Amino acid sequence: xxxxxxxxxxxxQDRKTIRTxxxxxxxxxxxxxxSLKDGNGEIxxxxxxxxxxRIRADRVEGSCRLDLRITWNDDLAEPEAKxxxxxx
Numbered sequence: 522x523x524x525x526x527x528x529x530x531x532x533x534q535d536r537k538t539i540r541t542x543x544x545x546x547x548x549x550x551x552x553x554x555x556s557l558k559d560g561n562g563e564i565x566x567x568x569x570x571x572x573x574x575r576i577r578a579d580r581v582e583g584s585c586r587l588d589l590r591i592t593w594n595d596d597l598a599e600p601e602a603k604x605x606x607x608x609x
Contacts, residue, residue, distance in 0.1 A: 528557045528564040550591070568593055571602055 534542070549555035555566040568591070575590040 526564045528562050530557070530559050530561075567595070574605075576606060576608070 546555065549566075550568050550572075553567055553569055555568065557564050557566070570593065573590075573592045575588070575592075577586075577588040579586050
C-alpha cells in the first residue's frame, strides 16, 4: 500500500477553466492515473476497478452547490456495482 498523502486546492475560476479541469480529471480516470499538483503540493492517484460515485446538488437562498465525490480502495475487494445516475 502506498504512503498516506493529501492534496487540497481552493480557487476562484471561470466555467471554461473548470470545464478544462474536469476534462483532465475524466481523462486521468480513463487512463488510471490522476496527477494533481499546484504550488503547495502534489499527489498521484491510481483509480482502478469499481469506483464509488456520489453526486449532490442544492440551491438555497440563491447559493448553489454541486459536490462530486469519487472514492475507491487501492487494495480491497470491489463492491457491487450500481446503475449510473441520469444527469441532464
